[in-house]
Amino acid sequence: MGKQQAILRESMERLDLTRTAFADRLGVSRRALDTWLLPEDSNGHRAMPDVVARLITSLAGPDPASDGASDLRGRLSAASGRPQLLSVDVFDRELAEDFMRVAESMEPIARRHKVSRVLEGAVLGNLFFEPSTRTRVSFGAAFCRLGGSVCDTTGFTFSSMAKGESIADTSRVISGYVDAIVVRHPEQGSVAQFAAATHLPVINGGDGIGEHPTQALLDLYTIRREFARLGKTIDGSSVAVVGDLKHGRTVHSLIKLLSLYKNLRITLIAPKSLEMPRDLVEAARARGHRIREDSSLDALKQPDILYATRIQKERMSGEGVEAYPENFRVDRALVKARCSGDTVILHPLPRDSTPGANDLSSDLDRDPRLAIFRQTDAGIPVRMALFAILLGVDHLVAGSLRDAPWTSPPRLGPADAAFHRLK
């Protein structure tokens, strides 16, 4: 939503007033207020007079944004009127780019050169109703790196839910204890139910086959950084996505985010029966991207990005099984045959390293084009940025930095040497 909308909604929220009561308080007609609240590109939209903006400030207290805070919190809150990230659908290109810039400003902390304590005293409820250690630790560490504390819950059962407690009750109770909440839940839509019952910042950490928006954001963040290093832009680039494109929420969200850019050539390669859902393909086409679909890795033609995902054999049913390709593995031979010298290879991880798995092979581990660990590392600055924005402290981070006194290795993994030389 536009900035005007964001200010009005937040002020009503802060003053705890309905639209009618708010119009009364401002001394304007309800109809005028309604026009100011319309989307900027809609027909009836009107800009609100400056004097009203000033009155709002004096009534509702200074807009946090006016202290130098960015307006990203308001823009991220557009979908629900609350500082919550449930889906990548909230992003337009400008918001995505602005968000990425905040994430980049977190790099000195993420790389352990600097320490910030801006969230000292704040508590994160890191609620994983489905186990996912890496995602949980990534969110937790990101919050800690801003100075906050973390309360974790793990595992499938939440004792009070087992006693018949509603998701709404659980959400509201936990909201009394913490300052921000990450929720992962095996059922699609349950995170949205959770978020609807609280005004605290809520981040969807994955809800079944639904969304996992921070994964898509860190994918995009990685692509931007790799392209910056290579002197490329996302506009006009070619992206190949390989694997099970039907069940992977990760690739669904990524396609949506990439579609915000221009003139992409997207190659979708999946075994039959595991294709990308029609609606997502059509939506990307509608935005002007060239989409090609295939079921063979032979369709790969030196893409700028090769994004691989795992294929679980048990997911290939009926007809699919017969059509199962001999080899759906992304390995050194394939990369040599079908990638260029600067193709960037990505994967959401974990990858299946058991022999014969149709997944990204470890024989590529020392290939500098393999960016999978730069990609997981990106989870920290991206999640830090999200917490900082949703809690309204993104503008305070830079001023809060001090040097980290402990010793960090110049590269994290033995195979990272090559990566560092790239930069």
Add this chain to the structure above:
Amino acid sequence: MGKQQAILRESMERLDLTRTAFADRLGVSRRALDTWLLPEDSNGHRAMPDVVARLITSLAGPDPASDGASDLRGRLSAASGRPQLLSVDVFDRELAEDFMRVAESMEPIARRHKVSRVLEGAVLGNLFFEPSTRTRVSFGAAFCRLGGSVCDTTGFTFSSMAKGESIADTSRVISGYVDAIVVRHPEQGSVAQFAAATHLPVINGGDGIGEHPTQALLDLYTIRREFARLGKTIDGSSVAVVGDLKHGRTVHSLIKLLSLYKNLRITLIAPKSLEMPRDLVEAARARGHRIREDSSLDALKQPDILYATRIQKERMSGEGVEAYPENFRVDRALVKARCSGDTVILHPLPRDSTPGANDLSSDLDRDPRLAIFRQTDAGIPVRMALFAILLGVDHLVAGSLRDAPWTSPPRLGPADAAFHRLK
């Protein structure tokens, strides 16, 4: 215990002396020391001379209390001579009131306006041998909000206990690692065993059908605040307690705490076979309260407090089942028929929101009289107060406050709007 007792006991503890050795050190007779150690209201009690108090200070180092620390730590320690809260039985009215005032002083932190780091460097062992996510997170978040760190254990098995380790060994080992301990355990009495093996602060987080003292304290805290808002006092008020009064340790402890006040009219409504235990009823009567018992919700007559608890059908045995009332649900219709405009409705949560459950109905969720989330929110200031007192820093909190830099919502839940207007 009185302040004199507390000082003497703490000094013996600090000097690590027996009574006889302590009397020797002071140059007084053992018999004189014994009279000073008697309860203030007992027959043989004598006040100790000022000069002895001064000698004690010079021997044992300054009493922490003399630095401006409150004497609440000593008074809470009266039961066991240690800074531990195992049961609400330690409270008299004055101690309960003094405790509530400390809890109220935590509100600016609990409401996220202020940050304190007074316990920075301290570590809480948050030991849940029985899962209870909400209680665990509430204790953990309260400790974090004072600046401390939390080590959690969750789940039923404690690996070394499975190898035959005694509770006493477990307690003493953990005591070497942390600064305060919360224990929840499925067996009644096990928390007391745990506490007997350590001199660290221990809080009973619930031991089976035994006690859950912090729940009772937050219930009382909520009642006090709601009554303050409504201009009522606990003395002389009417309280109705509804549901399974036999198994609910929560309502048992609450009755004990309420009994410290004067002239209450208490209505206990439970299905037959789930009545409040006789001894608790008689103890409350003995303190001069009027108790009425009934098995039908028709007995409700515009109480000041309506405290509802869940009824689990499986707990109603034999005769009880036939006597099972058609409807034992606290819902909008009941409240309309039998409550006044300022009846405060409480529930210890979780409530069962599955259809047909004999529990507090969610059709009351937007009713401003429903105080159940104000009640769970109260867990933070109450548990903060307890930690601060038991660790001897309650007098340091006020001086340690600074503004919280992050943005908090003006109300936590969508239905809280009504609550805020109440104030």
Add this chain to the structure above:
Amino acid sequence: MGKQQAILRESMERLDLTRTAFADRLGVSRRALDTWLLPEDSNGHRAMPDVVARLITSLAGPDPASDGASDLRGRLSAASGRPQLLSVDVFDRELAEDFMRVAESMEPIARRHKVSRVLEGAVLGNLFFEPSTRTRVSFGAAFCRLGGSVCDTTGFTFSSMAKGESIADTSRVISGYVDAIVVRHPEQGSVAQFAAATHLPVINGGDGIGEHPTQALLDLYTIRREFARLGKTIDGSSVAVVGDLKHGRTVHSLIKLLSLYKNLRITLIAPKSLEMPRDLVEAARARGHRIREDSSLDALKQPDILYATRIQKERMSGEGVEAYPENFRVDRALVKARCSGDTVILHPLPRDSTPGANDLSSDLDRDPRLAIFRQTDAGIPVRMALFAILLGVDHLVAGSLRDAPWTSPPRLGPADAAFHRLK
């Protein structure tokens, strides 16, 4: 390794250069560099010229050691070239003694008199793929007491490992989130695999029947402190080790560490079939210690140290069962009959307190010679020292101390009184 080796390896690491490229950069021959990198006591070792050392400093930036940092980090890193502790084999006597001095400097924090925040902003990944609450809490609390934050994982399954992820991938992914890692894993060698995939500090928290080096270090730390109190030295002392000496990784590592000292008389008492492995016995003999092996507690002769471990009946197979001694319990009667007035009694805990267990009896709990809780308490300063060294902040701790504002008990357990009087 020697200091010269450590400096060279660390500089190559920091500059991210191979040996050949590093020699090039220094303008020396690869052969010269190789001789400088040989162990100090080897034939071809040469000292590197001072001017080269100065050049290295100007190329690689100041050696952290030159800021006043100790060289312990480099010496601990000798085994793998990385700041990791996987086995006690890395210790020679001098390193062990130097390490113990750092651990002693942590006592004011471990005893809760002082607070340090030197690791504020750092995050520990505390990965327990096998449950061990006490060890996990001990590592976590030690990291917190240096000011850091902790992300725990517990339980046997790591969800992404279950999906076929390699240990190397897991290690590298987690390395992107945290600053140091503790790993406990049920399979021997898996911690080394984990450590091989990261340059972050890694501590082996126990890998099946493999190693548990911090337990051996805290055992040695306790022995040193008890002997200091008694005016004894480890050199020339007598040590009896009793119990299941075959399966106990603890006693294996302890024998290795004790063997670094001189002229010990070591008595190994185990039921037949549970004897100490041959190679460990022979290695200790080869270092000049007198080893006596027996299967009866009658062989105990007033040792300076009596180190007891648990015997699990199910581990005694075949022939062993018939040879099972009537009584293999270390209790008051045995200690009275076979120990001196200053024999120090140790046990790695947990001990089996169920009736009839062949373990250390609780009838010794108030005996001041029983040092088992002083021993578990030692886990905190030992693990703090390890974190401080591996993260390169051991020289910063002393300057970072401030008083702890909260109240700590003068003794942790009721039976500790006797212990305190010892000092």
